[in-house]
Amino acid sequence: MSDWIEACTADDIDEEDVMRFDHAGRTFAIYRSPDDEFFATDGLCTHEHVHLADGLVMDDIIECPKHNGRFSYKTGQAKGAPVCVNLKTYPVKVEAGKVLIQLAS
Amino acid sequence: MTAGMVIIGGGECGARAAFALRENGYAGSVTLIGAEKHLPYERPPLSKDTMISPEHPLARTIAGEDRFAEQDIRFVAGTTAIGIDREAKNVILAGDNRLAYDRLLLATGAVPRPLPLAAASRHCACLRSYDDALAIRAQLQPGARIVIVGGGFIGLELAASARQRGAVVTVLETQARILMRGVPEEIAAVIAARHRQEGVLIRCGVAIAAITDKDIGVTITLADGEKLEADLAVIGIGALPVTALAEAAGLETANGILVNAHLQTSDPDIFAAGDCCAFPLALYDGRQVRLEAWRNAQEQGTLAARNMLGLCEPHLAVPWFWSDQYELGLQVAGLADEGARTIRRDLGDGAFILFHLAADGRLVAASGIGPGSSVARDIRLAEMLIARSACPDQAHLAAPDIKLKSLLAA
Numbered sequence: 230m231s232d233w234i235e236a237c238t239a240d241d242i243d244e245e246d247v248m249r250f251d252h253a254g255r256t257f258a259i260y261r262s263p264d265d266e267f268f269a270t271d272g273l274c275t276h277e278h279v280h281l282a283d284g285l286v287m288d289d290i291i292e293c294p295k296h297n298g299r300f301s302y303k304t305g306q307a308k309g310a311p312v313c314v315n316l317k318t319y320p321v322k323v324e325a326g327k328v329l330i331q332l333a334s
Numbered sequence: 335m336t337a338g339m340v341i342i343g344g345g346e347c348g349a350r351a352a353f354a355l356r357e358n359g360y361a362g363s364v365t366l367i368g369a370e371k372h373l374p375y376e377r378p379p380l381s382k383d384t385m386i387s388p389e390h391p392l393a394r395t396i397a398g399e400d401r402f403a404e405q406d407i408r409f410v411a412g413t414t415a416i417g418i419d420r421e422a423k424n425v426i427l428a429g430d431n432r433l434a435y436d437r438l439l440l441a442t443g444a445v446p447r448p449l450p451l452a453a454a455s456r457h458c459a460c461l462r463s464y465d466d467a468l469a470i471r472a473q474l475q476p477g478a479r480i481v482i483v484g485g486g487f488i489g490l491e492l493a494a495s496a497r498q499r500g501a502v503v504t505v506l507e508t509q510a511r512i513l514m515r516g517v518p519e520e521i522a523a524v525i526a527a528r529h530r531q532e533g534v535l536i537r538c539g540v541a542i543a544a545i546t547d548k549d550i551g552v553t554i555t556l557a558d559g560e561k562l563e564a565d566l567a568v569i570g571i572g573a574l575p576v577t578a579l580a581e582a583a584g585l586e587t588a589n590g591i592l593v594n595a596h597l598q599t600s601d602p603d604i605f606a607a608g609d610c611c612a613f614p615l616a617l618y619d620g621r622q623v624r625l626e627a628w629r630n631a632q633e634q635g636t637l638a639a640r641n642m643l644g645l646c647e648p649h650l651a652v653p654w655f656w657s658d659q660y661e662l663g664l665q666v667a668g669l670a671d672e673g674a675r676t677i678r679r680d681l682g683d684g685a686f687i688l689f690h691l692a693a694d695g696r697l698v699a700a701s702g703i704g705p706g707s708s709v710a711r712d713i714r715l716a717e718m719l720i721a722r723s724a725c726p727d728q729a730h731l732a733a734p735d736i737k738l739k740s741l742l743a744a
Contacts, residue, residue, distance in 0.1 A: 245739075282708035285714045294710030295656065295663075297629065310350060310632060311376075311396075 233322070234331040236269065240326065247291060247302075249282035252332070257319070258282045259328060260302045262289060267321045268302050269330040275307065275314035335721075336362070337434035339642060340425050342579065343441030344368020346376065347608030348626060350635035351439050356405045358643055360392045364407045365433060367425070371412040372464055373399065378628050380467040385474060385495035388602045389519055393395035393464040408516055420581040420601055437603050437642040440580055440591055441635060444573035444609035444626055451545045458545060458567045474498030474568045478718060480622050481554055481564040485512030485536065487657045487674050489570035490525065494659040497532045504535040504562065506554075516655075518670055518688050521703045528662055555683075557559055573626055575610045588612060590624040595648035597638045606644055607634035613649060617720070618672055618698070627655040650718045661705050665716035667701030675732045679712070685711050696727040 236250040249272055250257045256272030258281045261306040273279055274293040283294040291302045298312030305316040320331040339355055341348045352366045370699055375393035384391040402409050433481045446460035459470050464630035470492070475478065476663040478501045482489040485507030496503045505512070511520040515533065526536055537646060541557040544568045545567065554562040575590040586592040586600040590612030597605045608631040614620040633651045640647055657664045673690025685704020698715035702709030715738035719726060730736045 279707060283710050285711045292714065294707035296715070297714075310353070310636075 232332050234332055236321075236328045236330050239267070239323055239328055242267075243329075245286050245288070246281050247284070247286050249280055250330070255332075256280065257330065258291065258302070259321070259330065260286060260291065262303070267323055267328050269319040269321045270300070270302050270305055271317045274298055274312065275316060276312045281316075288297050337423065337436045337437070338363030340435040341366045341431055341439040342425065343439075343443055343576075343608070343610070344370060344374045344409065344411070345441060345443050345445070346396065346638050347372070347607065347631035347635035347638075348439065348441035349374035350579060350632050351441060351607065351639040352407045352409075353397065353401075353405060354636040355543070355642065356407070358640055358645075360639075360643055362436070364405075365410060366407060367410045367413050367415055367427075367433075369414050370463060370465075370514060371400075371414070373397070373409065373411070375464060376628075378466060381491035382465070382495055384467045385471050385492065386498045391467075391471070414556040414733055415579060417570075418604070420580060420583055420604070423603065435603075437605065439635075439638050439642060440574035440604065440606040440610060441608045441631075441638075442579060442591075442600070442606075442610040444575050446540060446569065446573050447572040449542075449545075449569045449571055451542055452483075452567065452716050455545050455547050455552055455567070457547055457565070458569055460569050462573075470568060472564070474499040474501050478550070478566065479503065479564045480504070481506060481552075481562055481567045482570060483542065483567060484570035484572070485509070485538065486515070486570055486572060487513070489568065490529065490659055491657060492568055492570065493529060493534050494532070494570075497529075497658075499532055503533075504564075505529070505535065506540050506542065506556075506562075507536070507538045508541055509538060512536060514671060516666060517664070518676070518690075518701050520688060521664065521701055525662065528660055532660065556575065573609065573623060574733050575612075577610060578605065580604075580610075582725055583659035588622075588657065592622075596641045596646055597634060597649060598641065605638045607631070607638040615653070615669075616648065616650060617652065617723070618669060621669075621671070622725075623653070625655075626654050627653065629654050650721070652720045654713075654717060662703060662704045663706055663709065664701075665709055666699065666701045667713050668697075668720045670699040670701050672698040677728050679732055679734055681708060681712065683708060683736055687716070689716065689726075689731045691725075691728070695728075696723050697726055697731075715739055716740060718742055 258272045260268040279295040280288040299308035300316045306319040374396045375711040452458035480501045482505045544555040546553045551565045577587045582590040591606040609626045612624040654667045677689040685708040687702035690699040726741045
């Protein structure tokens with residue numbers, strides 16, 4: 230079973246930026262890439278529990294606001310110290326200006 | 335080269351260097367010598383999470399034993415190097431055991447600056463290690479009277495943690511205000527107000543005349559004769575670089591082990607990095623600085639490893655540190671005292687950033703405070719502007735609706 234959840238509208242996020250989305254007791258980060266694609270990952274850094282949506286997006290990298298841990302938000306891959314655990318990613322689609330993310334059940 | 339790489343110091347910097355040697359393809363032997371019995375661990379939580387976590391706090395290791403094994407890094411715990419024989423290129427360990435090196439990294443860190451008045455006291459503590467943290471934590475009981483000597487980061491983070499554990503906290507500072515070093519007054523005032531709101535008594539401009547142990551607790555006598563009673567006094571008056579080994583080996587030191595921009599000491603086969611070294615910052619005309627900061631320890635450990643392998647890269651990073659107290663997050667990029675004038679940017683929710691500009695308009699530092707990570711993104715962008723010696727438009731800096739990112743593109 231899969232569940233598509235509306236996270237925000239496409240206009241809520243600038244290009245090369247990120248916003249936080251909380252749903253059902255969980256927290257996610259939704260990204261808009263410089264080439265206008267949308268992505269979603271778990272909202273908290275895998276190093277310390279810090280909200281990634283407060284961090285800086287550069288190209289396809291999200292940088293943790295606290296300790297500069299870097300991840301690819303497209304693949305979730307951790308890019309080196311201090312982060313070594315990858316970030317979980319979620320499928321995203323945009324329909325009628327709405328950004329939907331798929332939370333596997 | 336056959337003897338391999340030796341790193342003295344099993345903290346953040348030394349551990350990062352060991353792994354960075356492997357990440358950069360080094361296949362020879364790597365030995366990391368740590369004075370503590372623990373695997374290398376992260377120190378930043380010691381004054382915060384380690385103090386307040388409801389469960390018994392574990393040291394947050396930088397890497398587990400499995401990773402040391404997998405990377406073939408030999409970690410020697412609980413061992414102090416007692417000398418360096420530069421001629422033979424040996425590190426001398428206790429029992430006259432010798433360890434040969436091709437290149438040596440000194441990542442010996444810093445130790446708390448001792449307060450001579452507290453030397454004989456059993457009720458005075460310092461915070462540097464995980465073991466120190468556990469000993470202090472055990473005394474942070476509801477109602478316990480804790481006096482913190484020194485209104486710097488360690489003292490204030492500990493004050494916040496002690497309050498959250500229900501202790502009664504007094505902070506004594508000899509200077510006219512807290513955080514004199516490295517934090518602008520406007521931001522120090524926000525932090526002081528937050529502590530006062532939590533009931534922490536901050537007393538600035540006070541000097542200590544005597545510290546006297548009692549059966550239970552300690553009496554701290556101030557210069558004007560007033561006596562403060564405490565169950566525990568924590569001394570947080572700064573840190574001193576650990577340079578004894580370097581000095582005995584005849585390496586140049588001056589408030590730290592002196593290194594060039596490549597982190598090389600006066601002996602080209604010996605490098606130094608992290609809290610223990612004084613290095614030139616190209617960004618500020620080669621100003622010699624020593625940084626006691628987590629990120630610097632990481633960056634310099636990584637860079638030292640690369641340069642031990644002959645890459646010859648200069649340290650160019652912008653200094654950066656953070657502090658968390660209660661829900662407040664402080665971040666500073668650059669050296670604020672290089673600034674001639676200040677521009678303030680308000681981010682809402684009480685969060686703000688001070689941009690410090692040199693007389694010629696260059697952005698040289700940015701200091702920010704606010705709830706959680708609210709200042710992080712703009713501080714990070716400021717750091718990038720500082721790194722490129724940008725002269726941003728002052729009106730743009732002050733206007734929160736103008737994205738800092740757009741100034742980077744300019």
